[in-house]
Amino acid sequence: MTLSDLAELLPPDAVPSSRPRPSPGRKLGVFDDNRARPIHRWYPFVEGYSDELVAECLDEAGTKDIAVLDPFGGSGTTALAASFRGHDSMFCEVNPYLAWVADVKVNVTRDAAQQDVDSLRHLAERIERDGVATGGSNHPLVHADQRRGFFPQGVVRQIVGLLELVDAEFEGSQRELARLAVATSLIPTSNMIRRTDLRKRRDGDPVPLPFTQTVARQLRMIHEDVLRAGSALVGHATRVAGDARQLVSTPTPVNLVVTSPPYLNGTNYCRNTKLELLALSLIEEEQDLATLRTDSITAGINNVSRRRSEPDLIDAVEETAAQLDEVAYDQRIPRLVRLYFADMRLVFRAVRAQVAPGTRFALDIGDSRFAGVHVPTPALLAEVASGEGWDLGSTRVLRTRRSYDGTPLEQVLLNFTSVES
Ligand SMILES: C[S@@+](CC[C@H](N)C(=O)[O-])C[C@H]1O[C@@H](n2cnc3c(N)ncnc32)[C@H](O)[C@@H]1O
Incomplete structure (x- = not known):
C-alpha cells in the first residue's frame, strides 16, 4: 500500500x-x-x-x-x-458541487459557529449505534448506480437514506454541514477511486471504506472544526x-x-465529481455533465466539443498549435490548445473589466507536453494576457514536475498587473 x-x-x-x-x-x-x-x-x-x-x-x-x-x-x-x-x-x-463546497466552508460555517452544532456529533453517535435506514429508490444516484455499479451492494440506499434523514430532521447551516459530511464520504466508500481522474478500483487499490463509520468520522471532524475554527x-x-x-x-x-485555472490536459473536474453531483441532485443524470462541460474552459481532450465553433486564432499560440497540427496523433490536440488559450483570453478580458489599473493578478499554472511538443502554457498565457490589459511582472517557480515522457515541467506563479487599456 x-x-x-x-x-x-x-x-x-x-x-x-x-x-x-x-x-x-x-x-x-x-x-x-x-x-x-x-x-x-x-x-x-x-x-x-x-x-x-x-x-x-x-x-x-x-x-x-x-x-x-x-x-x-x-x-x-x-x-x-x-x-x-x-x-x-x-x-x-x-x-x-465545488461552488457549494466553497459556500459551505466559508459562509455556512461562519453562521454555524454562532449556533449549537452538537446535532452533528449526535448524528455521528446515532448512526454508529443504530446504522442507517435505507432510503427510497427513485433518486438520481440510485438510477446511476443501477447502471454503473458505483457502490458496493446496499451502500447507495444507505446514502440516500441518510440524505433523507438529514433533510427531514436538520435545517439551516447544520443541514448543509451534514450534507457535506455525506458528500465527502461518497468516493472513499464507493467502487471508484481518484487517480488523477475518477476510475473504478482495481486489484491492488484500497477497498471501499464502510459508509457509516466514514460519514461519522466526517461529521465529527466538521463538528470539531466548527467549534475550534468557525469563529475565526x-x-x-x-x-x-x-x-x-x-x-x-x-x-x-x-x-x-x-x-x-484548469491545466491544459488536466483533470476533468465535472466528471470527477459526478457522484457528489448526483447525490445532491445537482444533476439528474450523467448526461447532464455535458452542459457543465460546455460551460468549462476547454482544458482536456474529451472537452473538445464538436459543437464549439472554431476559435479565433491567436498569433502567439499559432506557432505551437501549427507544430501540433503536423505531429499530433489526434487532431483534437491542436484544437484543444487553440480553444484553451481562446477561452483563457475571454477570462483575462472579463476579469480586467472588473478591476482598476494597478491591480495584481496572481495566477498559478504549469506547462504541458503533447505528442513530443512542449506547450509553454505560462509564456503563452502571458502573451494572451498582455493583449487584454495585463502586464507580466515577475514569474516565480513553485515546483517542478515531469511529463509522462520524463520531460521536466514547471508550475509557476505569474504575477500580472492591470494596465490602462
Ligand atoms: C485548478 S482548479 C481550482 C482549485 C482551487 N484553487 C482550489 O484550491 O480549490 C480549477 C477550477 O476551475 C473550474 N472551472 C473550469 N472552467 C471554468 C469556467 N469557465 N469558469 C469558472 N470555473 C471554471 C473547475 O471546475 C475547477 O474547479
Whole structure:
C-alpha cells in the first residue's frame, strides 16, 4: 500500500504528505498542507493550492480592505484563506458541487459557529449505534448506480437514506454541514477511486471504506472544526458567476485576483465529481455533465466539443498549435490548445473589466507536453494576457514536475498587473 492509498483510508490530518518533503516554494502550489488545516481538510482537493499561497498574496497587497476575486474558485481555498484573514472574496466556479463546497466552508460555517452544532456529533453517535435506514429508490444516484455499479451492494440506499434523514430532521447551516459530511464520504466508500481522474478500483487499490463509520468520522471532524475554527471566519464569499468567461459584474470593486485555472490536459473536474453531483441532485443524470462541460474552459481532450465553433486564432499560440497540427496523433490536440488559450483570453478580458489599473493578478499554472511538443502554457498565457490589459511582472517557480515522457515541467506563479487599456 502506498502513502497515497493510505491518504484515502485515514483522516486527512493523520496522513503524512505522500510526496517527499517539499521546499517552501513547492508547497504553495499544492493542496497537501491544507489536509492538516481546519475546514480546508473537509474536502481534500488534489487540484487545489495551499492556503499559504493566498495568504502571501493577501499580505503583499498591503492594504486593509482587500476584496479578492478567484475566477476559478474550485473548492474555495482562496475564499476560505481570505475569510480567515478578515477579507471578503468573490469567486466564479462552473461546477455547482465545488461552488457549494466553497459556500459551505466559508459562509455556512461562519453562521454555524454562532449556533449549537452538537446535532452533528449526535448524528455521528446515532448512526454508529443504530446504522442507517435505507432510503427510497427513485433518486438520481440510485438510477446511476443501477447502471454503473458505483457502490458496493446496499451502500447507495444507505446514502440516500441518510440524505433523507438529514433533510427531514436538520435545517439551516447544520443541514448543509451534514450534507457535506455525506458528500465527502461518497468516493472513499464507493467502487471508484481518484487517480488523477475518477476510475473504478482495481486489484491492488484500497477497498471501499464502510459508509457509516466514514460519514461519522466526517461529521465529527466538521463538528470539531466548527467549534475550534468557525469563529475565526470573518469574510464572506460571494459567487459572482458560474463561467468566468461570462463574468459581467461584481458587488464590490476587486483589488486582488488570485487563482489557478484548469491545466491544459488536466483533470476533468465535472466528471470527477459526478457522484457528489448526483447525490445532491445537482444533476439528474450523467448526461447532464455535458452542459457543465460546455460551460468549462476547454482544458482536456474529451472537452473538445464538436459543437464549439472554431476559435479565433491567436498569433502567439499559432506557432505551437501549427507544430501540433503536423505531429499530433489526434487532431483534437491542436484544437484543444487553440480553444484553451481562446477561452483563457475571454477570462483575462472579463476579469480586467472588473478591476482598476494597478491591480495584481496572481495566477498559478504549469506547462504541458503533447505528442513530443512542449506547450509553454505560462509564456503563452502571458502573451494572451498582455493583449487584454495585463502586464507580466515577475514569474516565480513553485515546483517542478515531469511529463509522462520524463520531460521536466514547471508550475509557476505569474504575477500580472492591470494596465490602462
Ligand atoms: C485548478 S482548479 C481550482 C482549485 C482551487 N484553487 C482550489 O484550491 O480549490 C480549477 C477550477 O476551475 C473550474 N472551472 C473550469 N472552467 C471554468 C469556467 N469557465 N469558469 C469558472 N470555473 C471554471 C473547475 O471546475 C475547477 O474547479
